[in-house]
Amino acid sequence: MNKPSIARSARRLRLTVLVSIALIVAIYLLGQFGPQLGPIRVESHEEAGNALALLLLVVALARLAQMLGAVADGPLFGSRVTQAFRGFALWLFLATLVDVLAAPAIVLARTLAAGGGTAALRFELHGLLMLAGTLFLFLVARLLEHARTIEAELEEIV
Amino acid sequence: MAIIVRLDVVLALRKVKSKDLATAIGITEANLSLLKSGKVKGIRFATLEAICRELNCQPGDLLEHQPD
Numbered sequence: 466m467n468k469p470s471i472a473r474s475a476r477r478l479r480l481t482v483l484v485s486i487a488l489i490v491a492i493y494l495l496g497q498f499g500p501q502l503g504p505i506r507v508e509s510h511e512e513a514g515n516a517l518a519l520l521l522l523v524v525a526l527a528r529l530a531q532m533l534g535a536v537a538d539g540p541l542f543g544s545r546v547t548q549a550f551r552g553f554a555l556w557l558f559l560a561t562l563v564d565v566l567a568a569p570a571i572v573l574a575r576t577l578a579a580g581g582g583t584a585a586l587r588f589e590l591h592g593l594l595m596l597a598g599t600l601f602l603f604l605v606a607r608l609l610e611h612a613r614t615i616e617a618e619l620e621e622i623v
Numbered sequence: 624m625a626i627i628v629r630l631d632v633v634l635a636l637r638k639v640k641s642k643d644l645a646t647a648i649g650i651t652e653a654n655l656s657l658l659k660s661g662k663v664k665g666i667r668f669a670t671l672e673a674i675c676r677e678l679n680c681q682p683g684d685l686l687e688h689q690p691d
Contacts, residue, residue, distance in 0.1 A: 608643040623654040 472537045473619035479533035498617040514567020525556035558599040565592040627687045648673035
């Protein structure tokens, strides 16, 4: 794949990400405040931390869109790209962290507020796997950013 | 910076063109130009050795320390 075709693909993907952000926000708002749209009714089953996790996911997607914009503008492996990728991975990890930990944290807080006792903290396996996956993604993204910094320094040595 | 690159002086003394030196030592003219103007962070020993060999000089002829 040559450079113009990568830039074209990055622009298309960026547009897809931006549309996805708009859809996610629209669906959430419809679930919260939206009227019934004919036969379609959007229902929201609110769980603890959902709104915050969604907000963090939107920030992550915005960073992903920035990264794709940087790829399209070039250079392909520039510092703008690696920084935005690290940002995307970090916000995605935070979104997953909130999603996984919010409910147990609230249970724990309620138990403590009630003066102690026992609390059952429930974790879903798929949530923990997602958390591990996004953590590794973040660590890889950070490694790539360090690699880019070293590469940039080496480029200035003739 | 306190290190001054004297490559342009040595090139003039040896009557060697930048383009010819760049070709001989295997770096781009753009990089050689950056080196001549002192706009690089460093120089590899391999590059330094190649320049010294081509220009028949010592590293001290190419680099000079001027305290700030």
